Amino acid sequence: MRITQRRTQVELVVASIATLAFFGALAYLAWQTSLGRNSVGDLVLFLLIFQRAQSMGQEVVRQLSQLYEDHLYVGLLFEFLDIRPAIAEPVRPLPVPEPMHEGIRFEQIGFSYPGTDKPVLCDINLRIRPGQIVALVGANGSGKTSLIKLLCRLYDPTSGRITLDGVDIREYGLEEYRRVFSVIFQDYGRFAATARENIRFGDIRQPVDTPSVEAAAVKAGADPFIQGLKAGYDTPLTRMFDDGQEISIGQWQKIALARAFMHRSSVIILDEPTSALDPGAEFELFDNFRERIDHRAALVISHRLSTVRMADYIYVLDQGVIREQGTHDELIRQEGMYCDLFSRQAHHYREVDA
Incomplete structure (x- = not known):
C-alpha cells in the first residue's frame, strides 16, 4: 500500500x-x-x-x-x-522400520514455539503401541495439536525426545519418516479437483484409476454421497469449474477421512475428525473403527467423549501437561477431569433427549 x-x-x-x-x-x-x-x-x-x-x-x-x-x-x-528448513535432515539417516514393532514414545517432551518462551507442552510422557487406538482429550489450547505437530516433525521438541522403535525420530530421513503417518488436521485441504483426485492425494504414488479410492471412500462413509454427484467420483468439487458441484463441510470432512484411509501408513492421526459430522455419521464411522483402519495404530483428538471412549488408552491434557491417563473405565473411576467432562456431556445429551 x-x-x-x-x-x-x-x-x-x-x-x-x-x-x-x-x-x-x-x-x-x-x-x-x-x-x-x-x-x-x-x-x-x-x-x-x-x-x-x-x-x-x-x-x-x-x-x-x-x-x-x-x-x-x-x-x-x-x-x-534463501530460507532454509528449520527441521534438519540427519547426515546418515537410518531406515524407518516397517512395520513398527515397539511403537512410538514421547520421553520428557517440552516444547515452546519459535520466537516465544511460553511452554506449550511440559514433561510429556506418552506411548502409542502398534495397533493401539490412543485418544487425546483436553480443552482448546491444552497442547493436543502441538503434540501432533511434534510427532510429524513439523517442529522439533525443545527438550526430551520422541522415539520410533527405540530410535530418536531425528535419526530417520524426514520424508521417509513422515510416510509413517496419515494425518487429518482441523484445517484439512479442500482441493478444486474431482472427488477421486481429492481422495487419491492421500497417496499420489498409486495410479489414477486405483480401486483403493473407492475402498477408502467406503471406509470413510463418503461413498454414498459421492455416488449421488453428477459424475460420481469424477465430479469436480467447488464451483471453480463450470460442471463443478459444492458439497457440505461434513461431506468435505468425509473426503478428508477417505484421504487418510487411502495412505497405507502405520499410524493414522485424526484431529477432530467428526467435528462437522452429525451423530449418526459419527456412530457409523467409529462403529468397527479398528477394522476401518485395518488394525493400524491411531491417535485421535476429539472433544466428543462419545468418540473417545472407544480408544484403548486416553490421555487428558491440561495447559500442556498430562493430568490423567488410562482407559475410559479407569478414568471414570478416578472421578477426575475426564469423569467430569464425560458427565457434563452425558447430562447434556440426556437433557436434549428429554
Missing part, C-alpha cells in the same frame, strides 16, 4: 510539472508567433515535439517507479529462496 501511494504521489507531481510546462511553452510559442518570429507551421511543429517529449518523459518516470517496485518484490523473492 505504501509503495502504491508513493508511486501515485510521484506520478502526480510529474504530471503537474509536465502540464505547467506544456501550457507555459504553449503561451511562449503563441507569443512568439504573434510577434512574427515563428510561423503557424513552426508553432504546430513545436507543439507536437513538446507533446511527444512530455509523453516520453512521463513513461520514463512510470517505468522507473515500476522498476523500483519490482526491485522490492524481487528482494522478497530472494529472501524467500
Whole structure:
C-alpha cells in the first residue's frame, strides 16, 4: 500500500510539472508567433515535439517507479529462496522400520514455539503401541495439536525426545519418516479437483484409476454421497469449474477421512475428525473403527467423549501437561477431569433427549 501511494504521489507531481510546462511553452510559442518570429507551421511543429517529449518523459518516470517496485518484490523473492528448513535432515539417516514393532514414545517432551518462551507442552510422557487406538482429550489450547505437530516433525521438541522403535525420530530421513503417518488436521485441504483426485492425494504414488479410492471412500462413509454427484467420483468439487458441484463441510470432512484411509501408513492421526459430522455419521464411522483402519495404530483428538471412549488408552491434557491417563473405565473411576467432562456431556445429551 505504501509503495502504491508513493508511486501515485510521484506520478502526480510529474504530471503537474509536465502540464505547467506544456501550457507555459504553449503561451511562449503563441507569443512568439504573434510577434512574427515563428510561423503557424513552426508553432504546430513545436507543439507536437513538446507533446511527444512530455509523453516520453512521463513513461520514463512510470517505468522507473515500476522498476523500483519490482526491485522490492524481487528482494522478497530472494529472501524467500534463501530460507532454509528449520527441521534438519540427519547426515546418515537410518531406515524407518516397517512395520513398527515397539511403537512410538514421547520421553520428557517440552516444547515452546519459535520466537516465544511460553511452554506449550511440559514433561510429556506418552506411548502409542502398534495397533493401539490412543485418544487425546483436553480443552482448546491444552497442547493436543502441538503434540501432533511434534510427532510429524513439523517442529522439533525443545527438550526430551520422541522415539520410533527405540530410535530418536531425528535419526530417520524426514520424508521417509513422515510416510509413517496419515494425518487429518482441523484445517484439512479442500482441493478444486474431482472427488477421486481429492481422495487419491492421500497417496499420489498409486495410479489414477486405483480401486483403493473407492475402498477408502467406503471406509470413510463418503461413498454414498459421492455416488449421488453428477459424475460420481469424477465430479469436480467447488464451483471453480463450470460442471463443478459444492458439497457440505461434513461431506468435505468425509473426503478428508477417505484421504487418510487411502495412505497405507502405520499410524493414522485424526484431529477432530467428526467435528462437522452429525451423530449418526459419527456412530457409523467409529462403529468397527479398528477394522476401518485395518488394525493400524491411531491417535485421535476429539472433544466428543462419545468418540473417545472407544480408544484403548486416553490421555487428558491440561495447559500442556498430562493430568490423567488410562482407559475410559479407569478414568471414570478416578472421578477426575475426564469423569467430569464425560458427565457434563452425558447430562447434556440426556437433557436434549428429554
